Structure formats: structure tokens, C-alpha cells
Amino acid sequence: MKNNTKIRKSHGSGGQQSHDLLENVFIPHFRNSYLSDLEDSAVLEGWNGNIAFTTDSYVVDPLQFPGGDIGKLAVSGTINDLAVRGAKPLYLTAGFILEEGLEISVLDNIVRSMAETSKQSGVKIVAGDTKVVSRGSADKLFINTAGIGSVPENLKLGAKYIEPGDEIIINGNIGDHGLAVLLAREDFGLITDIESDVNPLSSLIRKVLDADVKLHAMRDPTRGGLASTLNEIAQLRSVDMYIDEDHIPISDTVESVCQLLGLDPFSIANEGKALFFVAPDDCGRLLQILGSQPLGVHAARIGTVRAGNGQVVLNTRIGGNRLIDMPLGELLPRIC
Amino acid sequence: MKAEIQKIVDEIHTECGEEPIRLMEVCGTHTMAIHRYGLRSMLPSNLQLVSGPGCPVCVTPIHFIDAVLQLATRDDTVICTFGDLIRVPGSSASLESEKMNGHQVRVVYSPVDALRMAIRDKHLHYIFIGVGFETTAPAVAAVIEMARENKVTNFSVACAHKTMPEALKRLAADRQIQIQGLICPGHVSAIIGIQAYEWLAKHHNIACVVSGFDPGDILVSVLMLCRQIKRNECVAGIQYDRVVKAIGNTKALALMHRVFEPCDSEWRGLGMIPASGLAIKSGFRRFDALYRFPVKVKKSPTPSGCICGDILKGIKTPLQCGLFAKECRPDSPIGACMVSSEGTCAAFFKYQVVKSCA
Numbered sequence: 001m002k003n004n005t006k007i008r009k010s011h012g013s014g015g016q017q018s019h020d021l022l023e024n025v026f027i028p029h030f031r032n033s034y035l036s037d038l039e040d041s042a043v044l045e046g047w048n049g050n051i052a053f054t055t056d057s058y059v060v061d062p063l064q065f066p067g068g069d070i071g072k073l074a075v076s077g078t079i080n081d082l083a084v085r086g087a088k089p090l091y092l093t094a095g096f097i098l099e100e101g102l103e104i105s106v107l108d109n110i111v112r113s114m115a116e117t118s119k120q121s122g123v124k125i126v127a128g129d130t131k132v133v134s135r136g137s138a139d140k141l142f143i144n145t146a147g148i149g150s151v152p153e154n155l156k157l158g159a160k161y162i163e164p165g166d167e168i169i170i171n172g173n174i175g176d177h178g179l180a181v182l183l184a185r186e187d188f189g190l191i192t193d194i195e196s197d198v199n200p201l202s203s204l205i206r207k208v209l210d211a212d213v214k215l216h217a218m219r220d221p222t223r224g225g226l227a228s229t230l231n232e233i234a235q236l237r238s239v240d241m242y243i244d245e246d247h248i249p250i251s252d253t254v255e256s257v258c259q260l261l262g263l264d265p266f267s268i269a270n271e272g273k274a275l276f277f278v279a280p281d282d283c284g285r286l287l288q289i290l291g292s293q294p295l296g297v298h299a300a301r302i303g304t305v306r307a308g309n310g311q312v313v314l315n316t317r318i319g320g321n322r323l324i325d326m327p328l329g330e331l332l333p334r335i336c
Numbered sequence: 337m338k339a340e341i342q343k344i345v346d347e348i349h350t351e352c353g354e355e356p357i358r359l360m361e362v363c364g365t366h367t368m369a370i371h372r373y374g375l376r377s378m379l380p381s382n383l384q385l386v387s388g389p390g391c392p393v394c395v396t397p398i399h400f401i402d403a404v405l406q407l408a409t410r411d412d413t414v415i416c417t418f419g420d421l422i423r424v425p426g427s428s429a430s431l432e433s434e435k436m437n438g439h440q441v442r443v444v445y446s447p448v449d450a451l452r453m454a455i456r457d458k459h460l461h462y463i464f465i466g467v468g469f470e471t472t473a474p475a476v477a478a479v480i481e482m483a484r485e486n487k488v489t490n491f492s493v494a495c496a497h498k499t500m501p502e503a504l505k506r507l508a509a510d511r512q513i514q515i516q517g518l519i520c521p522g523h524v525s526a527i528i529g530i531q532a533y534e535w536l537a538k539h540h541n542i543a544c545v546v547s548g549f550d551p552g553d554i555l556v557s558v559l560m561l562c563r564q565i566k567r568n569e570c571v572a573g574i575q576y577d578r579v580v581k582a583i584g585n586t587k588a589l590a591l592m593h594r595v596f597e598p599c600d601s602e603w604r605g606l607g608m609i610p611a612s613g614l615a616i617k618s619g620f621r622r623f624d625a626l627y628r629f630p631v632k633v634k635k636s637p638t639p640s641g642c643i644c645g646d647i648l649k650g651i652k653t654p655l656q657c658g659l660f661a662k663e664c665r666p667d668s669p670i671g672a673c674m675v676s677s678e679g680t681c682a683a684f685f686k687y688q689v690v691k692s693c694a
Binding site: 188189246262314316317318320322323325 | 337338341371374375376378445677685686
């Protein structure tokens with residue numbers, strides 16, 4: 001009896017057990033007509049404009065962490081990649097790689113979390129796949145999601161539209177996700193209230209797009225954090241970014257823990273944050289819109305784009321200047 | 337805070353005159369803070385901050401790393417180390433690469449963690465890598481005493497601890513270096529007090545101030561040093577007086593002296609310095625990993641092109657090194673100063689000073 005609660009190799013065989021898993025775990029949570037048709041692919045209807053298409057894999061360890069789990073992360077991450085391009089996220093696929101011996105209840109919780117997160121954003125999970133590998137060949141559970149969304153044909157949004165003079169805005173505190181996962185995994189003997197910021201940003205971004213502010217680009221600073229995203233764009237566009245350390249929103253706890261562990265909060269991953277590059281005369285309006293939303297209460301203007309040659313310069317909180325460089329190597333492994 | 341800081345900076349500009357002034361910091365945490373807050377960009381151009389041998393990982397010689405790597409390849413041992421040592425290259429491998437090869441290497445945050453692991457798992461021998469200055473040595477001494485009291489037989493320490501005073505004397509006596517002031521290490525001084533700096537001030541006319549780690553602490557210390565230099569009255573001052581007492585921490589010193597004795601020690605980049613290291617006393621020999629598991633290592637030459645020795649002495653900056661940011665990078669370090677995140681080259685790499693900011 002006990003074995004029925006665990007994932008077995010046969011759950012990935014394509015036979016009866018695979019079917020059982022589909023009927024008992026995936027379909028009840030993800031329920032929609034595309035899935036319950038059990039076809040080999042979903043035929044999606046109703047397109048206006050262009051299609052945004054993206055994919056990402058999730059291997060976070062541990063599977064659950066304060067503020068979220070791998071399921072919420074796998075849905076939010078892909079939704080956010082679509083949303084920051086100005087797309088309305090519509091459909092996701094989900095591929096699972098399961099380690100033999102995984103408790104089915106663990107999988108069930110994660111699938112439920114995926115269903116809740118996608119429902120919250122009005123996104124449907126319309127196709128999926130499951131593979132089971134021998135014990136030791138994967139660590140518990142990995143998820144790949146791919147997502148598509150619709151983009152208005154005339155939308156001019158992307159790094160190439162960023163101009164000197166643009167203001168740089170973020171919708172809240174940095175560093176929460178990476179640290180929440182790290183603290184849940186490693187035994188530092190620290191007890192903190194740090195929770196991951198993992199969240200789908202599509203509703204927040206929709207509000208911004210509907211208000212028709214002069215937005216030039218958005219990016220989500222996930223792996224590599226603020227440092228990586230800002231450097232990437234600065235180099236791509238050959239512009240400088242001047243960032244004010246004083247204005248960067250960060251919780252006292254994250255700041256203290258980073259100091260204690262010798263980590264750089266600018267290089268730590270976020271999973272519910274977007275950087276907005278906006279024309280200066282619309283900066284105030286954008287801050288107002290973000291500030292009125294639950295996921296934007298700590299929104300702040302953190303810096304300005306200037307003509308230059310690809311440097312990210314930090315004006316430190318005491319008035320000194322230094323460069324923020326691209327983070328090197330893998331600072332914190334398996335955080336997403 | 338910005339206004340208070342600006343006031344200190346203004347005073348420094350007034351006090352430091354126009355003659356060139358060279359100040360050296362000898363603590364990795366100071367090096368990082370100076371870079372992280374962009375302090376150099378705020379100071380007068382005639383005031384130069386140079387980094388000395390303040391990072392314990394950087395000054396640890398390659399042959400010690402090679403010895404540790406040999407200990408790591410034994411089947412019956414587990415190496416426990418602080419994280420900053422894990423990527424440090426020996427002559428042909430690193431603890432990180434040995435870990436990937438399946439050898440047991442664990443990162444710990446305290447030597448007590450290593451002892452606890454040894455007590456829990458009697459089948460393997462746990463070796464803690466003791467690298468550090470007077471800041472970490474007392475904690476390692478305490479753990480060795482705990483191991484003896486608890487009759488633990490599967491725990492030992494590979495000891496490469498170093499002490500600051502003799503190295504500072506060596507630097508002060510080196511005519512090439514020519515520093516007028518020393519930003520003295522806050523944590524080390526909390527243990528050893530200021531006796532060594534009084535000696536430097538008296539015999540070498542070097543201004544000394546023990547500094548805390550906030551940017552404000554460091555700037556006030558720079559100001560105190562400028563004033564000493566201007567008046568030509570070199571003494572050992574304490575800016576970090578909320579933590580550091582002139583006599584140091586007598587309890588910690590006594591603990592250190594019970595377990596360790598001074599020994600000659602090789603500093604990467606500086607060479608052999610008499611009485612600048614700590615060896616485990618014979619009464620605690622069974623906790624000395626290199627006594628229990630003798631290893632033979634060859635002395636390795638300095639990698640060619642590497643100028644870490646001159647950088648550790650503050651004679652050259654990383655920007656004058658042909659390898660810097662090319663062959664030698666934090667993810668593939670060649671020289672000592674790039675291997676630890678608190679090394680001068682790593683700090684330069686991460687927080688390059690911005691020359692002109694509008």
C-alpha cells in the first residue's frame with residue numbers, strides 16, 4: 001500500500017500508471033478543456049497581434065521555501081518573462097521530471113500551487129509531460145514551463161527603445177527570493193522573516209500598460225539580480241546607468257543577512273520584481289500606478305540612464321562612486 | 337548620513353595638505369569597505385590608500401594549500417573549511433575540484449561545526465583548516481581545548497594561522513614601501529591591543545589608528561592619521577574604541593597562548609617572517625592534522641607574471657599587473673590577491689574605482 005504514495009518508474013511509462021497520475025494529479029488541478037481532451041497538442045484560439053513565446057526550467061532546492069515553492073516559481077517565472085515584453089500571458093505548458101520515490105503528495109501540492117498561480121493570472125496550462133528517472137538521477141522534481149502570450153502589433157517595448165534620460169524604476173525590495181531560498185537550504189542558524197517575492201507580475205504590468213505611460217522597456221532581474229540585468233542592458237545599448245544606492249528598496253533584514261554572509265544584494269535573484277525604463281516626464285505617474293498596487297507598494301526610482309559606454313555606476317549611500325559589475329560565477333546555486 | 341560624511345571628507349581635504357600621503361590598510365574587510373563605498377573617489381588626489389597583506393587567505397602559501405589537498409584525497413578524512421578557501425588554487429587543484437572528484441570537503445561557518453560533525457560521525461576523521469589572523473585563532477584554540485576535554489579522537493586542525501605584528505614590522509622596515517600611516521585592523525586589534533602599533537609609531541614614525549568597518553569609521557580614521565602626519569606626532573590611536581581596548585582581549589590571548597606557540601611562517605608574497613605564525617603546542621599534538629597525517633609537498637614557484645608580492649606590500653596596484661582581469665580573474669585566479677573575495681585584486685575587479693563621475 002505504502003508504495004502507492006510514491007512515484008515509481010511506471011508513472012513515466014506512458015501506460016496505466018501514467019494515465020492515473022494524469023487523472024489524479026494534473027487534470028484535477030489544471031482543469032480546462034484543452035487538457036481534458038487529452039490530445040497530443042493544444043490548438044489555441046483567438047489571436048490578436050503578435051505572439052510572445054518563452055521557456056524556462058526550474059530546479060530550485062528546496063522545493064518549498066518561505067513565500068513559495070517550485071510550482072509557484074515555475075508559473076510566475078514564465079508569466080513574468082512574457083509580461084515584461086508587454087505580452088498578455090495566455091497559455092503555459094508544463095514538463096515534469098520526477099525522481100523515482102518522490103511522494104505523490106509532494107507533487108500534488110506543487111501542482112496545486114501551479115494551478116492557483118496560473119488561475120490568479122488568468123493563464124491556462126494547456127499541455128504537459130511527465131518523465132520519471134531512477135532514484136539519484138534527478139533531485140526530487142524538476143519543472144520546465146513554456147508560455148505564450150499576445151502582444152499588440154504596434155507595441156514598442158524593449159531594450160532597444162531605452163534612451164539616455166530615461167528613469168529606472170523597480171517595483172519593490174531586492175534580494176528577497178535568493179536569500180529566502182538560501183536560508184531555507186543551508187543551516188546558518190539564522191531565524192529571519194525573509195520570504196521570497198515570487199509572484200506573477202502580469203496584473204501589475206497590465207495596469208501600467210493600460211495607463212499608457214511612456215514606457216520604453218521592462219526587465220525582470222532574476223538570476224544575477226539587479227547587477228546582471230543593468231549591466232546587460234547598459235552593454236547592449238552602450239549607455240551608462242547611474243544608480244543611487246540610497247534609493248534602492250531593500251529590507252533591513254536582507255541587508256543585515258547579506259552583510260553577515262558576505263553577499264552582494266545587487267547580485268541576488270528576485271522573482272517578483274521588474275525594472276521599468278520610462279521617459280522622465282512619466283516617472284511620477286508610473287510610480288503612482290505601481291505604488292497603488294499590492295506588488296508595487298515599495299516601488300522606487302533607483303537611477304537614470306545616461307549617454308555613455310556601457311557602465312553601471314553606483315552613487316554609494318555616503319556619496320562615493322563605484323562600478324557595479326556583472327556578477328561572476330554562480331553565487332548561489334539552485335535558487336530557481 | 338551623507339552630510340556627516342561630507343563634513344569628514346571636507347576636513348580630510350583641509351588636513352592632508354598637498355604633499356603626497358600614503359596610507360595602508362591591512363585588513364581585508366577594510367579593503368572591501370573602501371571599494372564598496374567608493375571611498376577613494378571622495379579623497380584628495382594626493383592621498384593614496386594602498387592595501388597591505390590583510391587577507392589571510394591571500395597570504396597563505398601554495399604549499400600549505402597543496403598539503404591540505406593531499407589530506408583531502410585520503411578516504412578516511414573530511415576537510416572542513418571556511419568558504420573563502422574552497423576555490424583557492426594549489427599548484428594543480430583546489431578543494432572545490434577535489435570535492436567534484438568525490439572527496440569530502442565541507443564548508444563550515446565556525447570551527448565548532450567541524451568538531452560537532454566529528455562527534456556525530458566517529459567513522460571519519462574531521463580536519464578543520466585553520467587559516468586566519470588573531471581574529472580567528474582564539475576560536476580555533478577554544479575548539480582544540482574542547483576536543484581535548486571531550487576526548488575526541490577523530491578531529492584535528494591543519495594550522496596555518498598567522499599573527500600581524502611581525503609582518504607589520506617587516507613592512508615598516510622595507511624602504512620600498514614608504515607608508516606614512518597605517519589603518520590598523522579593527523578585529524585583530526580587539527584581540528592584540530595596540531602595543532605593536534605603539535612600537536611602529538615610535539621606531540618607524542608611522543601614524544597608526546585602529547579603525548572600525550563602517551565607511552564613517554574608516555574616513556574618521558583617515559582624518560586622524562592625516563592630523564598625526566601633519567603634526568608629525570605619530571602615535572597609536574584608536575578610532576574603533578567602542579570595541580578595541582589598548583590592552584586587547586587578555587582572555588583570548590591567554591587561550592591562544594595555551595594552545596599555540598609562535599613559529600616562523602611563510603607569507604605568500606612576503607616570504608618567510610620569523611615568529612609570525614602560530615603552531616599547535618606539543619601538548620596538543622594529537623589535534624595537529626599535519627603531525628597526524630604527514631604529507632610531503634614540493635615548494636611551488638610564484639606563477640610567472642604575477643606581481644602579488646608587490647601588491648601585498650602596497651608597492652603596485654592590480655592595474656599595473658599584466659595578468660589582472662585577463663588571465664587572472666575571480667573565477668580563475670592565478671595570484672594570491674585574486675583568490676579570496678577580500679583580496680586586493682578581487683576587490684579591484686569587483687568594485688573598479690570610477691575615475692570620473694558626472
